[in-house]
Amino acid sequence: MFYIDSKFLLLTILPAGIILASVLAYFIIRKLALRAEGNGKEIKPKFKKIAVALLISVVALSCVAIGFAPFADNLKAFKFESAPAVFDAGDRYAVIWATSKDASSAVEIKTASGETITVKDDTVGIGNFFKRIHRVDIDKSLLDTLGNSYRVISRETLKKGSNYYYDFGKELKSKSYSFKPVNDSENLAFFVISDIQGGEKALAKTIARVDENYDFVLMLGDYNDKQASYNDIIKSIIVPASLASRGEIPCVFLLGNHELKGALSKEVQRIFPTPSLSGEQYFTYSYGQLFLTGLFLGDNHNDNFHRYSGESNFEAYRDKQHLWLESVLLAEEYKNYTYNIGASHIPLISATGLLLQNQTCHECKLTHGYKAEDFQKTFSEMGILMLVSAHSHFVTLAENEACAFPNLHTGGVNKMKRSFYQTTLVKLSGGDSYEFITYTSRGDKTVWVEN
Numbered sequence: 001m002f003y004i005d006s007k008f009l010l011l012t013i014l015p016a017g018i019i020l021a022s023v024l025a026y027f028i029i030r031k032l033a034l035r036a037e038g039n040g041k042e043i044k045p046k047f048k049k050i051a052v053a054l055l056i057s058v059v060a061l062s063c064v065a066i067g068f069a070p071f072a073d074n075l076k077a078f079k080f081e082s083a084p085a086v087f088d089a090g091d092r093y094a095v096i097w098a099t100s101k102d103a104s105s106a107v108e109i110k111t112a113s114g115e116t117i118t119v120k121d122d123t124v125g126i127g128n129f130f131k132r133i134h135r136v137d138i139d140k141s142l143l144d145t146l147g148n149s150y151r152v153i154s155r156e157t158l159k160k161g162s163n164y165y166y167d168f169g170k171e172l173k174s175k176s177y178s179f180k181p182v183n184d185s186e187n188l189a190f191f192v193i194s195d196i197q198g199g200e201k202a203l204a205k206t207i208a209r210v211d212e213n214y215d216f217v218l219m220l221g222d223y224n225d226k227q228a229s230y231n232d233i234i235k236s237i238i239v240p241a242s243l244a245s246r247g248e249i250p251c252v253f254l255l256g257n258h259e260l261k262g263a264l265s266k267e268v269q270r271i272f273p274t275p276s277l278s279g280e281q282y283f284t285y286s287y288g289q290l291f292l293t294g295l296f297l298g299d300n301h302n303d304n305f306h307r308y309s310g311e312s313n314f315e316a317y318r319d320k321q322h323l324w325l326e327s328v329l330l331a332e333e334y335k336n337y338t339y340n341i342g343a344s345h346i347p348l349i350s351a352t353g354l355l356l357q358n359q360t361c362h363e364c365k366l367t368h369g370y371k372a373e374d375f376q377k378t379f380s381e382m383g384i385l386m387l388v389s390a391h392s393h394f395v396t397l398a399e400n401e402a403c404a405f406p407n408l409h410t411g412g413v414n415k416m417k418r419s420f421y422q423t424t425l426v427k428l429s430g431g432d433s434y435e436f437i438t439y440t441s442r443g444d445k446t447v448w449v450e451n
């Protein structure tokens with residue numbers, strides 16, 4: 001999908017285009033005039049009039065374009081900019097989608113018995129309808145119950161109403177979706193999306209080539225280079241989530257280090273839930289026979305790194321997170337599950353097999369990995385089957401004798417050539433067997449580990 005901001009169009013591209021066309025026209029007319037003069041014809045005053053008229057037209061048209069800019073949104077058609085995706089928020093689902101203009105948000109559930117239940121996004125008793133990204137939190141049983149279906153509904157918010165009433169326009173209704181919760185089977189599969197960063201088209205091609213079933217989508221961070229606009233969030237998080245899940249299976253969301261960058265980075269944390277019941281970016285969660293421990297290690301630099309100008313506090317966050325992971329180890333709940341897996345955007349073993357704390361950063365020349373050793377040790381003691389990671393943009397199963405688990409790197413966009421994307425589907429079966437299937441935007445499918 002191609003996105004362009006209407007204000008940007010009216011303020012920059014359109015005036016620049018008018019000026020360029022005028023300069024070109026000026027030189028063509030001047031050349032014709034000179035040629036006419038060479039032929040002994042007298043048309044110079046006429047040429048001057050044309051040039052002045054052209055100049056006045058350029059200034060007038062540019063002023064009109066700039067004057068229209070504040071109302072540019074009104075020129076866009078009201079439509080869905082993404083299909084819905086269902087994010088697992090632990091004790092509930094968050095259904096998230098986007099529209100091209102501000103609109104109201106509602107999810108309509110048709111139950112197996114024929115009842116219609118509508119859940120709206122509202123707070124303090126009134127709908128939240130001045131926004132393009134919509135999130136409606138609903139009770140899990142409404143989607144999980146066999147035979148139920150849902151669709152999303154948005155009504156365009158018109159701003160021309162008086163102070164005493166709201167005015168709404170067209171209502172959009174999506175198609176109906178049947179949701180499939182993760183079942184209790186010993187065979188379980190999940191599909192990873194991460195490290196998109198400008199490779200949205202390549203990711204869409206990759207998703208279209210997946211020919212295996214999977215039960216949920218694991219979103220492992222770095223969806224954008226930075227969160228500069230709502231369009232960034234829509235095209236790189238919501239659209240990929242809806243494509244990969246088809247609105248029919250849950251998405252489990254984790255942040256990457258790039259979700260810390262850009263003016264809207266806090267919006268990303270507000271909009272997209274993790275399964276954490278305490279609202280943290282780290283969590284434990286279970287799906288059937290799978291116990292999943294998700295971590296968010298922040299940026300993989302120390303707090304004195306120049307990029308955050310003294311505003312980062314990652315070390316304290318990792319300290320707190322490691323204390324929590326120690327409590328997960330002691331609670332031993334993971335022992336009740338067939339599969340015990342860790343997930344973190346930043347790996348703990350590099351693609352070349354080095355432990356994270358042994359790498360020297362090419363930007364700051366310091367060693368990465370504050371607390372990495374502690375996380376490696378605790379995960380080893382928990383006996384995780386594997387740590388699933390992103391960040392490196394490689395696909396490999398990295399191992400190091402200091403860790404009792406392998407670290408799967410699942411892929412991402414090729415940063416040199418963003419038309420190429422690859423990612424991995426993980427299949428678990430038989431209690432302790434796993435298989436990785438890597439798909440690329442070129443159409444390659446590689447089944448590469450079986451044990």
Ligand SMILES: [Fe+2]
Binds near residue numbers: 222256345
């Ligand atoms: Fe990253």
